[in-house]
Amino acid sequence: HPSPEMWFQDLFPPSVCPINANVNNFYGIMFDAGSTGTRIHIYTFVQKNPEQPPELEGEIFESVKPGLSAYVDQPEKGAETVRGLLEMAKGAVPPSYWKETPVVLKATAGLRLLPAPKAQALLSEVREVFEESPFLVPNNSVSIMDGSSEGVLAWITVNFLTGQLYGQNQQTVGTLDLGGASTQITFLPRSEETLEQTPVDFVTSFEMFNSTYKLYTHSYLGFGLKAARLATLGALEMEAADGQMFRSSCLPKRLEAEWHFAGVRYQYGGNRKAGETGFEPCYSEVLKVVQGKLHQPDEIRRNSFYAFSYYYDRAVDTNLIDYEKGGVLEVRDFERKAKEVCDNLDRYTSASPFLCMDLSYITALLKEGFGFGDNTLLQLTKKVNNVETSWALGATFHLLQSLGLSR
Numbered sequence: 001h002p003s004p005e006m007w008f009q010d011l012f013p014p015s016v017c018p019i020n021a022n023v024n025n026f027y028g029i030m031f032d033a034g035s036t037g038t039r040i041h042i043y044t045f046v047q048k049n050p051e052q053p054p055e056l057e058g059e060i061f062e063s064v065k066p067g068l069s070a071y072v073d074q075p076e077k078g079a080e081t082v083r084g085l086l087e088m089a090k091g092a093v094p095p096s097y098w099k100e101t102p103v104v105l106k107a108t109a110g111l112r113l114l115p116a117p118k119a120q121a122l123l124s125e126v127r128e129v130f131e132e133s134p135f136l137v138p139n140n141s142v143s144i145m146d147g148s149s150e151g152v153l154a155w156i157t158v159n160f161l162t163g164q165l166y167g168q169n170q171q172t173v174g175t176l177d178l179g180g181a182s183t184q185i186t187f188l189p190r191s192e193e194t195l196e197q198t199p200v201d202f203v204t205s206f207e208m209f210n211s212t213y214k215l216y217t218h219s220y221l222g223f224g225l226k227a228a229r230l231a232t233l234g235a236l237e238m239e240a241a242d243g244q245m246f247r248s249s250c251l252p253k254r255l256e257a258e259w260h261f262a263g264v265r266y267q268y269g270g271n272r273k274a275g276e277t278g279f280e281p282c283y284s285e286v287l288k289v290v291q292g293k294l295h296q297p298d299e300i301r302r303n304s305f306y307a308f309s310y311y312y313d314r315a316v317d318t319n320l321i322d323y324e325k326g327g328v329l330e331v332r333d334f335e336r337k338a339k340e341v342c343d344n345l346d347r348y349t350s351a352s353p354f355l356c357m358d359l360s361y362i363t364a365l366l367k368e369g370f371g372f373g374d375n376t377l378l379q380l381t382k383k384v385n386n387v388e389t390s391w392a393l394g395a396t397f398h399l400l401q402s403l404g405l406s407r
């Protein structure tokens with residue numbers, strides 16, 4: 001029969017029952033305002049040992065499309081999408097923890113590309129939504145993150161989740177993130193030479209869990225998958241793309257359609273003349289977007305990388321990997337698939353007319369942009385131990401550290 005101290009259990013809902021709530025539990029809420037969608041990550045941590053990093057108990061994840069930048073002229077409506085996701089957090093965090101649970105939103109390339117006053121209007125509407133919520137709203141809780149943090153924080157997430165940030169024999173892995181509007185590459189250089197040959201603004205030092213790391217990291221704005229589509233079509237720099245038709249040999253010949261990105265409407269279509277579709281002409285189009293524009297560190301040819309976001313999505317779309325399990329690919333697998341899809345456009349493009357362009361761009365970005373070898377291994381991963389591989393977890397560790405909630 002129950003011990004005398006347990007008599008109060010029935011008076012409380014289980015989640016707030018003092019005997020069930022672990023005194024060492026705490027929560028963190030991180031919003032990722034990406035160029036194609038807004039996502040909420042609600043993390044539960046437990047600090048079992050003050051000498052060690054907090055343990056991550058679990059994550060609740062939800063997302064909405066489109067991203068905040070699509071509400072460029074309706075900032076209040078944009079903020080409503082954040083309010084909806086925050087409602088969910090009320091169900092996920094026990095009410096007695098609301099006051100001490102921080103909520104933060106960081107925006108990436110979509111907002112970086114908007115005119116500053118428009119981006120600020122969106123952010124200030126979101127700030128109001130946060131202020132009206134019962135959660136802890138730290139200073140600067142709604143902001144645009146700089147690109148170098150984005151790469152570093154994703155690197156922290158992946159290396160934390162794979163157990164490389166604590167204990168002996170740390171073998172960190174590099175990370176490749178391909179977003180809609182920007183892309184990041186991050187790794188821990190092993191040779192002095194790499195650091196010597198690297199531009200200073202590609203190196204970031206930081207401390208995490210009592211170690212100091214000096215990382216190679218860079219975010220290329222305008223080199224995300226969707227921005228690259230516009231660049232390939234020659235439409236990226238256009239202020240008023242309305243009315244103009246953009247054509248490409250990467251698209252099915254007879255296609256004519258329209259597409260909305262970051263609040264702008266684009267019309268696009270295939271090359272109508274004979275002979276001008278397929279992998280070869282397409283590859284030379286996408287090559288122009290990347291060639292000579294990215295820094296190529298020699299060392300990456302000898303490392304393996306974790307790749308996620310659109311690398312993962314396009315590999316799933318073409319059956320290179322399983323949606324649930326992910327998998328290991330070589331760079332050349334993307335090229336093989338690009339050829340297969342681009343040279344058989346009519347067969348493949350029912351799902352997305354951009355499949356050939358996307359795969360060709362990924363191939364060009366990896367090979368001619370970053371300088372990866374054909375046989376470099378890419379570990380395609382969406383989740384590790386049921387947690388999303390995203391910069392959001394790294395950002396939450398940083399947040400907890402700055403609030404003194406964790407070491």
Ligand SMILES: O=c1[nH]cnc2c1ncn2[C@@H]1O[C@H](COP(=O)(O)OP(=O)(O)O)[C@@H](O)[C@H]1O
Pocket residue numbers: 032033034035036037039067108109110178179180181182183224309310311313388389390
């Ligand atoms: O936490 C996540 N879980 C799953 N997919 C994510 C997550 N964060 C980003 N993505 C993926 O990122 C890609 C879109 O990039 P995003 O909208 O973040 O653009 P940006 O990074 O250029 O701002 C999509 O492939 C989307 O599936």
Ligand SMILES: [Ca+2]
Pocket residue numbers: 034035108179180309
């Ligand atoms: Ca992103």
